[in-house]
Amino acid sequence: MRMLLFLGITALVSAGCRSSSSSVAAEASAASADERLTRLVEEHFEETLVLSPVRATMIGDNRYNDRFTNNLSDEHRARRRALYERSLEAARKLDPAALSPEQRLTHTLFVEDVEEELDEERFPQHLLPINQFYSTPNFFVQLGSGKGVHPFKTVKDYEDFLARVDGFLAWNESAIARLREGIEKGIVLPRVLVERTLPQLAAHVVDKPEDSLFFQPVKNFPEGMAEADRARLTETWRATIRDRLVPAYRRLHDFLRDEYLPRARPTVGLSALPGGSEWYAYLVRKTTTTDLTPDALHALGLREVARIHGEMDAVIQQLSFKGDRKAFEAHLEKLPELRFKSREDMLQRYRETKARVDALTPRLFDLIPKQDYEVRAVEAFREKSAAGGSYMSASPDGSRPGVFYLNTRGYADAPFIGMEALTLHEGAPGHHFQISIQQTLERLPRFRRFGGYTAYAEGWGLYAETLGAELGMYQDPYQRYGALSSELWRAIRLVLDTGLHAKGWTREQAIAWALENSPSDEPRVTAEVERFIAIPSQALAYKVGQLKISELRARAEKTLGPAFDIKAFHRQVLEDGALPLKVLESKVDRWLVARQAEQKGAQ
Template structure:
C-alpha cells in the first residue's frame, strides 16, 4: 500500500504576497524534496489495514469452503488441501503474520483498529499453539466432519450463472482428492494412536454410509442441477446436468465408498480403546490447550471448570425443584422427568407439527425484540429440518449462517428425526438459542459491522458465540416467551444440560470418566430424552473442550451485565448493553470485558 502523500501547508508555502513564478518555484522545490525522500512511510494504521487484508485473502485462498460460506466466490472451483505439508505451510504463515502484527506500533490506532489487532493476535496465537498437536489426524466429530461439511458449502454456493455451475463441477472433480487426503491423515492418526475412541464409532458410521447413493441424481450434491436459472439455455443446462451426474457417479460417490471402506475395515478395528483426550499422545497438554481455546480464557484449568460445573448443577437443580412444585406434580424429580419423557402431550406427531411450532415461537420472539435491542439485523432466517442423511446422530438443532450476498438467509435447523425424542417443552429455549436473539441474531449483526476487517465479521469464538446463545435462553424469561411451567422447566433443563457439560467434558477428558458414567450423569440431571443424552455425550467425547464454551461464556456475559447494572444504576439501558455485546462481532471473553468496561466509563462521563 502506498504511504500517505504530504502536501505543502497553505499557511506557509502559499502565504499571501507570492508572485505566480515564486509559487511555481516553491511547488517544484517541494516536489523535488518529496521525490528525494521517497514516498512517505505508511502510518501504523495503514500497515495494519494492509496486514488485515492480506491475512483475510490468505485465509480465503487456504480455505475455499470457508470462502464460499463467507461470500468470497474466487475459489468456488477449489477444495481445501489437507496434506500434512499444507498444514505446516499454514502454521508458518501464521507465525509470519504474528511477527508482522507484533512489529506494528499500536499507538495512535483507532479503537476499532486496536480491537481488530487484539483479536487477530488471539487468533494467530491459538492457531500456532493448537497446530503443535496435528489435529488434522482426526478430521471428523460425532455428528459432522470432512465427509459431511461439503454439504454446508453447497447450501452457501450461489447458482446464478453458467460459470457458477462450471466452478461447482470443478470443485466436485477435486472433492475425491480432498477425501483421499483425509483418509491418509486418519491412517496416520491410527499409526500414532491419535484417533477417535472406538466406543463411539458405531453411532458415527451411518453418516459415512449416507454419502453412498445408487443413483447420482438422488445425491444431495446433485440438487443444484435440479433447478437451474432460465438465463442458461436448455441445451447448456442439459450438458451441465449430465456433467454433474457423471462426476458424482464416477468420482465423488466412489471416493465416499473408499472412505466408508476405510472406516469399516481399518479405522473401526484400529481406533483407540481409551476415551479421554488426556489419553492421546501428549494428551494432558492438548486438552489444557483446548480448554483455554474454547473458553477464550488464559487462566482457566480443567479442574477449575469442573468445580464451576458442580456448583452450577447444584444451583439449577434447586430452581428446577421449585418449578416442579409450581406444576403441582406429586412425585420425585426422576418421576417428573420420566413423566416429561413419556407423556404423549409433550411430543409432536409429525415433522411438520414440530417445524410449525418452532416457526411460531420464532415469530413470537421477533415481535418482542425491539424492547431489548437497539439494532435489529437485516438478514432474514428460515426454519428447516436437519437433512435426513445426518439427522440420526445429529444434535437437537443448529444454526447455519449465510453470507450477506447469498441467495437465502440463515437457517435454523430443527431435528425432526425420532419425534418421540423432540419435546415441545424444550423448543422455546432451543429457538432462543439457535435463531433469535441467539445465533442468527449475532451472526447477522456481525455481517453489518462497519469499518472493520472481514475476518472480524466472520470470526466465531466459541465462548462468545455459545455463551450468547445460552444467555439468550435465559433472556427469554424477561422477554416473556415461556408460556408454561413446563416450558420454563425445559429452559432450566437446557441450562442444566450446559452446566453438566462442564462436569462431563472435564470428567471424560481429564478425570477418567467412562461413557456410561457421563450418560448416567446427564440423564439423571436433565429432562433430555435418552436418545439426546447419548448423542450429546458422544459429541463431547469426539470434540474435547468445545462443550465448555456455552456455560463459561454465559456466566461471563451475566457477570458483565450485573456489573454494568450495578455501576450505572438508572443509566443502565438493556438495549445499549446488548449493542455493546453484539455490535463489535465475536470477541474472546477478556476482550469483551474490556469493551463493556469502556462502555461503563463512557456512560458515566455523559
C-alpha cells in the same frame, strides 16, 4: 483530506504552537500506523481466503467457488504455517502505542489469534480428520445439495461445483493417508466415533445417481437455464456421482470399517492419547478464552447443576405437582398435548415461534440485523448424530438467509417444552442475530467481521435464552421448565467434558451421570456424550460465556442504577463483534466509567 487541511491550517497559524504541532504529529503517526495495520490484516485475510475458498463462499465472496482445499496435504499445511509466521512477524514490528484505540484492539486480537493458530500446530489434529460431528464428507454433501452455501443459480455455478469435486477427492485420499499415519503414531479415534461415522458415509454410497443428495441441484435447475445446458449438466452430474463421488465415499467407508475400526481405541478421552492432557488444556484455553483449569470448570459445572435443579423444583411446585423431578419428567411423557404430531408439525411450530420472537426483539435491542433466517430439518443422513439444533450463517448482504437446522428425528419422543429456548438460542436474538450483526460491521477488518470466539458466540446464544421472560416468552410454565432443562444441559456439559477428557471418565460413566442428573432420555444423553468425545472443549463455551455476559450485565445494572438501559448494554456487547471474554469485560468496564462520568456531568 481533513487531516491535510488541518495540518495546513496549523502551520499557518503558528510555528510556535508546540502542543498543537505535537498533537498533529501524533495524529499523523497514528494514521500511518493504523494504515499499515489495516493493510497487514487485510492482506492476511485475503490469503486465508485463497487457502480456504469455501470460507470465501460462506461470506458471499464468490471468486474461489471453483476450489475446494485439501487442508490435510503437506503443501497446504506448509503454506498456511508460512503465512501465519510471516504475518505474526510483521504485526510484532508495529508499535501498539502508535495506533489509535480501535486499531490497538485489532492489533491485540490479531496477534493473539495468529499466535494461537501457530501454537495449535503442536497437536496432531490433522491425524483425526473426521468424526460423526465434524465431517468434511458431510459438509461436502451439504455444499453440493443445493441447500448449502454454494450457489446454483447459473451455469457457471454448476461448473464451479464440478471443479470443487477435484479438491474434495484429493481431501478424501489425504484423509485415508492421515488416518493411516495416525495408526502408526498411536493417534487414533475412539472406536465408538468410527462406528457412528460409518452409516453417515454409507448413506452416500447409492446405486443410482438420482438417489444421491448431490443430484438435487439437477432436479432443481433455475428458471431460464437453456435446455442444452440442462441436458449437458445432467449427464455430467450423473457421471460425476456414479464414477467419482460414490467411489470416494465407498473407499473412505470401507477403509474405516476394514482397516481403521479394528485399530481404533477403546478409550474416549483426549488425555488417553500421547500428549493428550496438554492438548486438552490448550483447547480449554482456546475455547473459553480464559485461564480456567479443567478442575475449576468441573467444579463450576457441579455448582450450576445444583442451582438449576433448585429452579426446576420451584417450577414443579408452581405447577402444584406432587413429586420430585424424575416423577415430573415421567408425568410430562404422558401428556399428549406436549407432543409434536409429525416432523412437519415440529417444523411448523418452530417457524411460528420464530415469527413471534422476531416481533418481540425490539423490546430489548436497537441493533437488529437485516438478514433473515429459515428453519429447516437436519438431513436424514446425519440426523442420528446431529445436535437438536444448529445454525449456518447468512451471507452478509442477506441474499442467502441463515439456517436454523432443526433435528426432527425424535419429534415423537420428547415434549416440545424446549421449543422457545432453542429458537432464542439458534435464531434471534441468539446465533443468527449476533453473527449477522457482526458480519455487517464494515468498519471492522474482515478477520473480525468473519471470525469469532466460541465462548463469546455460544455464551451469547445461551444468554439469549435467559432473555425469554423479558421478551414475553416462557409465559407457559412448561416452556420455562424446558428453558431450565436446556440450561441444565449446558451446566452438565462442563462436568461431562472435563470428566471425559481430564478425569478419565468412561463413556458409560458419563452417560450414567447425565441420566441421573438430567431429564433427558438415553438416546439424547448418548448422542450428547458422544458429541463431547468427538469435539473436546467445545461444550465448555456455553456456560462460561453466558455467565460472564450475565455477570457484566449485573455489574452494569448495579453501577448505573435507574440509568441502566438494556438496549445500550446489548449494543455494547454486540457492536464490536465477537471478543475474548477478558477483552469484552474490559470494554464494558470502560463504558461504565464513561457513563458514570456522563451522569456526574449532568448533575
